[in-house]
Amino acid sequence: MSAPAPPAPPGEWQRLDPRMLLVHPVREVVRFLPPLVGLFLAGAASGGQPWQFLGIVVPVVLGLFRYLTTSFRIAAGRVELKRGLLSRHVLSTPLDRVRTVDLTASPIHRVLGLTTLRIGTGTGASGDDDDLDLDGLPVARAQELRADLLRTARAEVVAGPDGVPDDPDAPPAPERPVVELDLAWLRYAPLTTSGLVVTAGILGLGGQVLGNVDLWDEVDPTSWHVGLPGWTAVLLGLVVLAVLVVAVSVVGYLVTNWGFALTRSRGSWHLRRGLVTTRETSLDEERVAGVTVGEPLGLRLAGGGRLTAIVTGLGSASGSSTLVPPAPLAVVQRVGGAVLASTAPVTVALTGHGPAATRRRYTRAVGTAVVLAAAVASVPLLLGAPWWAVAPVLVLPLAALPLAADRARGLGHALSDGHVVARSGTLARRRDHLEVDHVIGWNLRATWFQRRVGLTSLVATTAGGPQSVTVLDVPEPLAVALADATLPHVVRQFLAPASQDPPPEGVGEGRGTARLPG
Template identity: 45%
Template sequence: MIDVIETTLAWRRLSPRMLVIHPFQEVVRAAPALLGLLVAGTSSGGQGQWWSIGGVGLMVVLGMLRWFTTTYRITPEHVQVRRGLLTRKVVTVPRDRVRTVDVTSHVLHRVLGLARVEVGTGTSERRREGRLKLDALTAAEAARLRVELLHRSPAAPVTPSEGAPVAEGAPVAAPVAPPAGSTPAAETELARMRPAWVRFGPFTMSGLVTVGVIAGFASRLVSEGNVDLGRVGPVQETWRWFSAMSLLLEIATVVLVLAVFVSVASTLGYVLAFGNFRLTRHTEGTLHVTRGLLTTRATTIEERRLRGVEVSEPLLLRAVRGARLSAVTTGLRTAQGSQRGGSMLLPPAPRADAVSVARLVLPRAAGTPSAAPATPASPATSASVASSAVEASPVTADLTAHGPAALRRRFTRAYGVHALVLAVLLALWWWAGLPSWTWLTAAALLPLTALLAADRYRSLGHALTSGYLVTRWGSLSRRRVALECDGVIGWNIERSFFQRRARLATLTATTAAGKQGYQVPDVDLAEALRLAAAGTPGLLDPFLVKAQHVS
């Protein structure tokens, strides 16, 4: 028994195959600088290739040092990672604080049978603290670690060759984990990627990121290598052809080329990121998301940590009736956005599918029928029960509008900003000789400003139903959040100078999950107090003063 405990608590190293992964990653990160050294040294008559070779060697050594300086261990109470050469650092995460486990395998990882594991604890997610990363473990070890940490299984004896505890219920003499990529038997599939969803790829505009990355890489490479693009033949010919066009034709050409490139890049990125997408529910009380073609990613979320969902509809995606679905839960990355972060439950897909999956994912709300009636019911009764269940769902419930004061505020803010921009353009035209088409274009866009203000008002709404606070806001990116009231730890009521004049307020529900705060903007003050008091009964009682009616 002593030997078993020592083996379980011993510090272990990552897979030796990571000696291929990390040097390669360091070389890729330093590629622009290394290419710059090569080009600069060669063009000036120096030995640029030797500088580049030396730089590559340094990156390889730095990558290899990670294996020698990184160890980890799993104890019954903690997960610990020890790293660093000159500065030794030990990161300790209590096992009862583990919220999520992300298992990612890039192309090279998959070739070598490795995976990167990130353990989320739900603390300081925005600063990337509170996350423990192990890069790289074998795929089998990563699968064992995910099951053990999230299912709270007690440590079991293991053989020295495995060096890891196994899940509860596994035979003591043969601690085995499910093979990487295998599908557990006890699971229910909630959603799967369909080929028809690819049509939403061009409307995600994620290709803009690709354009920015390529432009940044090219700019840095040109800067490091002191390359004069004006002397490159194809660039000269393209610029000469482009300069011969009229201004309007130049603008149209740039917009068309950019739109085509962004659409193609967005579609390709959509397929690569969300190919083979599956969302499943496991009997152990977890939701499991797997996705990716070249780079595979698996995220496991404890349902008991789920506090709600967010349905987001960016403007372009909303135009084709699409939406994304994200989880509001602790321990997930929200700063990177719902598409890239681990909180994603459904990629851009038909809005009806997003709503259906949201209803399946949400914990059963109070007031929603939990089971079929014990006595046989007539078709009319069954239809009535089904209708009430749909109405009680936070993702389909009707929302309360925010009144004429919020409408006036939307138009005032929109036209105020537009008027300021128009005044600046007029001043520059009058005193600095700015072309007149600039302020004429701004003036012509006034109807568009009105449409934007009206759409922002139509997006406003809130409700308190089935134990959930539901809030919706936004126009360029409309979001609807259903937040479980049991997950609300406080309420903030803010009133700006202009909101006080309009007798409005912004109610913020503070929570430990998701973005740590969700707003109900520009709501009547009395309604804000009613929502807070009803959402968390008794919490505001010491701060409320009842009106005394004098006869």
């Protein structure tokens, strides 16, 4: 195949690579596959009519039009994408809103030497029609465009020490690997819920397929004689299910994270991973507001965790924010320290929230378990079942005790080296590290139950990730003092005169106990 045409001059509309003419028709045929199958079955039932083959022409023509009607340009400080024939759709965003740039290559893209460049702008768009994707660029061109987008966006908002913007034409520093995939991390793959969810989906789909082909109608369960007691067969089935979940988890981990590497170059973090479909993500360093260490119960018991970035304008559900997949906690903390440019926030001891918050953890966990146990036990008792039949349900309140204790131990916060640190949860524990400069406001929220014991939930408003970081059930004096320590020019105007009491432990020195008026 001939070499791709050189890029158009800056500011002019450009087409995607012509090799996408081999991709778009195939995609459209796959999208139309169900009606095409029905059309072929109808044609076969009619004796093989020629018109059944005309159905393929429609998606192929749509694929050709998709290429011919798609173009993009970068001009006047904006990225613009134009597509559509009858309904023209133009997407446009300023360069200074570029948060992330992803390069994703499916198997067919990799064979053709192409990739998809996806621009993350934080606009909150959720549909495919609103995604700013340049689907079908040569790899070298996409890498060059990615560097230009990030460099231009950074030049719009970043100034050097003398107040002069960084030189966008300066050569980037060589990438430094921060962390790479270690196959020993595979031991953490079965400890997440992804393998169980995928396995359940596979079994559910398999059951539907077998039901649709009427295979179960020809199976006689009374003819099954395996020579094993019932409980042994159940245990064997559980073992087979566990092996299947482990296998699916490990395979999924490898497919998703093969070749994983996190590197850092001038002003950007670059993440590369993927076996079948490769993905390269670039995060503008100035947009990274902090990191979150996730420790689901299974990973935490095995000494593991995962790391995601809090990126301004990018939702927490976006896969672009993942920095480290399930890995040893020491690796996660080391990378977190590198991203924050300080290890203090990820290792600092947290300030507890006192006995009132601890009692609240026990009340909520045990109280919920008691109500659930009563609801479950009442039905068989009302139907005349003996009391011993519901005795196992009474274990629920006892099982809630260690859960409440773990939730109480995990609750805490700190202000360390310019970062607000907040930790909470047990089954899905998370520890957020948010840079103070990215806190744009504080909210104190308290229910009636919290107010009567002097607790509140302190919510830091930010433009990054889920748009907020919450410090749960913190005593009111600590909450107000923490808000005052981070945003004194905003908070202090609402405070009563500071008392002469010493500052609350864990907030900082040189500040009195702040109180809200009234």
